[in-house]
Amino acid sequence: MSDLNKLGLAEARDALRKGETSSVELTQACLGAIDKADALNAFVHKTPEIALERAAAADARLKQGEAPAMCGLPVGIKDLFCTKGVASQAASKILDGFVPEYESTVSQQLADNGAVMLGKLNMDEFAMGSSNETSTYGNAVSPWRRGNDDTPLTPGGSSGGSAAAVAADLCLAATGTDTGGSIRQPAAFTGTVGIKPTYGRCSRWGVVAFASSLDQAGPMTKSVRDAAIMLEAMSGHDPKDSTSADLAVPNFEAMLTGDIRGKKIGIPKEYHMDGMPAEIEKLWSEGTAMLKAAGAEIVDISLPHTKYALPAYYVIAPAEASSNLARYDGVRYGNRALLEAGDGITEMYEKTRAAGFGDEVKRRVMVGTYVLSAGFYDAYYNRARRVRSLIKQDFENVFAAGIDAILTPATPSAAFGLGEMSDADPVAMYLLDVFTVTVNLAGLPGIALPAGLDSQGLPLGLQLIGRPWEEGDLLNTAYALEQSTGFVAKPGEWW
Amino acid sequence: MSIDQNTAAKVAKLARIKVEEEALPELAAEFNTILEFIEQLNEVDVEGVEPMTSVTPQRLKRRQDVVNDGNQQDKVLVNAPDSREGFFAVPKVVE
Numbered sequence: 104m105s106d107l108n109k110l111g112l113a114e115a116r117d118a119l120r121k122g123e124t125s126s127v128e129l130t131q132a133c134l135g136a137i138d139k140a141d142a143l144n145a146f147v148h149k150t151p152e153i154a155l156e157r158a159a160a161a162d163a164r165l166k167q168g169e170a171p172a173m174c175g176l177p178v179g180i181k182d183l184f185c186t187k188g189v190a191s192q193a194a195s196k197i198l199d200g201f202v203p204e205y206e207s208t209v210s211q212q213l214a215d216n217g218a219v220m221l222g223k224l225n226m227d228e229f230a231m232g233s234s235n236e237t238s239t240y241g242n243a244v245s246p247w248r249r250g251n252d253d254t255p256l257t258p259g260g261s262s263g264g265s266a267a268a269v270a271a272d273l274c275l276a277a278t279g280t281d282t283g284g285s286i287r288q289p290a291a292f293t294g295t296v297g298i299k300p301t302y303g304r305c306s307r308w309g310v311v312a313f314a315s316s317l318d319q320a321g322p323m324t325k326s327v328r329d330a331a332i333m334l335e336a337m338s339g340h341d342p343k344d345s346t347s348a349d350l351a352v353p354n355f356e357a358m359l360t361g362d363i364r365g366k367k368i369g370i371p372k373e374y375h376m377d378g379m380p381a382e383i384e385k386l387w388s389e390g391t392a393m394l395k396a397a398g399a400e401i402v403d404i405s406l407p408h409t410k411y412a413l414p415a416y417y418v419i420a421p422a423e424a425s426s427n428l429a430r431y432d433g434v435r436y437g438n439r440a441l442l443e444a445g446d447g448i449t450e451m452y453e454k455t456r457a458a459g460f461g462d463e464v465k466r467r468v469m470v471g472t473y474v475l476s477a478g479f480y481d482a483y484y485n486r487a488r489r490v491r492s493l494i495k496q497d498f499e500n501v502f503a504a505g506i507d508a509i510l511t512p513a514t515p516s517a518a519f520g521l522g523e524m525s526d527a528d529p530v531a532m533y534l535l536d537v538f539t540v541t542v543n544l545a546g547l548p549g550i551a552l553p554a555g556l557d558s559q560g561l562p563l564g565l566q567l568i569g570r571p572w573e574e575g576d577l578l579n580t581a582y583a584l585e586q587s588t589g590f591v592a593k594p595g596e597w598w
Numbered sequence: 599m600s601i602d603q604n605t606a607a608k609v610a611k612l613a614r615i616k617v618e619e620e621a622l623p624e625l626a627a628e629f630n631t632i633l634e635f636i637e638q639l640n641e642v643d644v645e646g647v648e649p650m651t652s653v654t655p656q657r658l659k660r661r662q663d664v665v666n667d668g669n670q671q672d673k674v675l676v677n678a679p680d681s682r683e684g685f686f687a688v689p690k691v692v693e
Contacts, residue, residue: 204673303654316653345658414638425613432614434686439679448691453616465615469625470632472613473601483636488649490642495650529628530635546653571654 107132109272112176112329119175126175130158130219133177137273142598145268147240148190148223157219173336174217179268179277182223184210185309193311194238195228197459198437207309208341209320216336221274225264228461230313233535235263237463242521246271246594249559256518259289265323266293276324276333282317283416284539287551291513291564294553297323298330301571302546303348306341314423317543327582331355358575363583364398369506373409382557383512390554390565393587406497411490412541418474418487425471495545502570508580511538513551513564548574550581553590601629
């Protein structure tokens with residue numbers, strides 16, 4: 104077989120079962136593709152030795168039969184996941200040289216399932232960003248271009264390296280994490296599939312914390328079926344994460360029937376934003392028509408507090424970040440700034456954090472510090488948490504009225520050029536998450552999948568939002584939509 | 599609510615991030631842009647609404663109150679920028 108790196112998880116799994124290829128061959132194909140793709144800056148720590156060792160072990164396991172679905176399948180791991188013996192620095196300078204002595208639960212589960220780690224993937228620093236432009240490793244670059252224009256484009260963020268790597272076939276799939284849209288927005292920008300499961304579905308243990316009440320891990324893949332396969336391997340209760348849910352993990356792939364007859368799909372009127380490009384509106388209405396043609400019932404719904412999701416997020420997420428990132432103090436791990444004679448411990452903290460954090464991280468830590476400080480806690484933080492309750496209630500109301508899933512655009516635009524937003528104020532960048540952030544605040548599962556190309560040839564995505572813990576049903580609706588859109592476009596290989 | 603340079607300096611101090619004097623005006627301006635955005639929340643009627651504590655209602659699990667980990671001093675210290683004689687080492691804390 105040729106071009107093994109271009110396979111998806113399901114195809115590769117089936118080829119392995121039939122003995123048409125081996126994990127070592129799949130892994131070598133990916134390692135070869137990775138080495139030719141340095142221009143994308145997606146893989147920032149390559150682990151070929153670990154990969155080939157695990158691939159050989161997977162081949163042995165496959166020969167014995169009864170191997171799990173992910174056995175032998177090469178994947179990339181976002182740098183936010185701690186991986187034992189392999190640099191894990193959340194794309195931050197402050198964690199330069201940090202090599203964990205432990206493995207995150209999610210990456211351990213993937214390894215236990217026989218998945219092969221190819222290396223660590225680029226991202227925004229501490230997952231704070233929507234364009235992968237805040238990374239200490241430099242920008243990840245999208246494999247997509249606007250026609251013949253060679254302007255480098257963003258793969259989105261924060262899981263930008265994961266999205267670029269999957270879109271460019273450097274790996275079969277990758278892990279991502281999503282705090283406000285960091286799986287779904289880059290998936291939409293790169294024509295790939297990304298699902299953020301219900302809060303609590305995947306363990307957060309060993310994943311560098313950004314905003315603990317919002318962070319969730321999830322898979323980024325080439326198809327909805329692949330997302331179902333990989334999500335199952337990543338999910339499950341973990342005693343080491345007290346917020347992980349002690350619920351059985353269904354066989355998500357078995358739920359992909361494509362039959363959505365009688366399902367009620369909500370179309371929220373508040374997601375028609377002023378100034379949204381006509382192409383996005385068109386994509387959305389086409390997606391709606393496809394679901395209707397597949398037998399779903401389309402229902403206009405209202406989520407009245409949508410407008411306040413981003414402002415609430417930009418209180419809650421920085422507040423939690425300021426607390427989580429207090430641990431980077433130059434004492435226990437990572438970088439310590441050079442000190443001058445006479446500097447005490449306070450100078451050490453201040454200089455270490457000034458030198459180690461990038462501008463966006465500093466900004467969010469300080470905003471978080473401010474909204475939590477005496478005198479402002481009620482006015483900002485508690486008010487935002489109240490608004491969050493209202494946002495969740497909006498969703499509960501429509502689900503109680505019988506809605507099975509909600510269809511929205513994934514992003515308000517296609518991918519933009521790297522650097523094009525650098526003069527904009529921080530809030531302009533925050534607006535990129537306008538359709539995704541509500542889902543994190545409400546703890547719901549959401550999936551982005553490609554639905555078409557814009558006039559410049561760039562992918563555009565739609566988002567489906569599901570009921571809590573019903574990822575299987577959500578994946579099935581996404582599967583039906585995927586079959587209707589028939590999206591097969593791939594970026595031309597310029598790198 | 600508008601943030602002046604003194605407040606910006608105070609916040610930087612609380613966050614233990616050194617900010618040079620000349621960077622304070624820009625920092626204060628950025629804070630104000632973000633706070634202006636956040637202040638949309640004042641339009642929402644939150645009377646009688648409980649602040650969210652947990653997005654998925656669940657009882658936190660309890661584990662047995664027993665020692666289940668330990669004796670890993672080397673592993674704990676291996677990533678420290680400065681460790682001596684089995685301890686994390688830091689600059690002088692007390693005069």
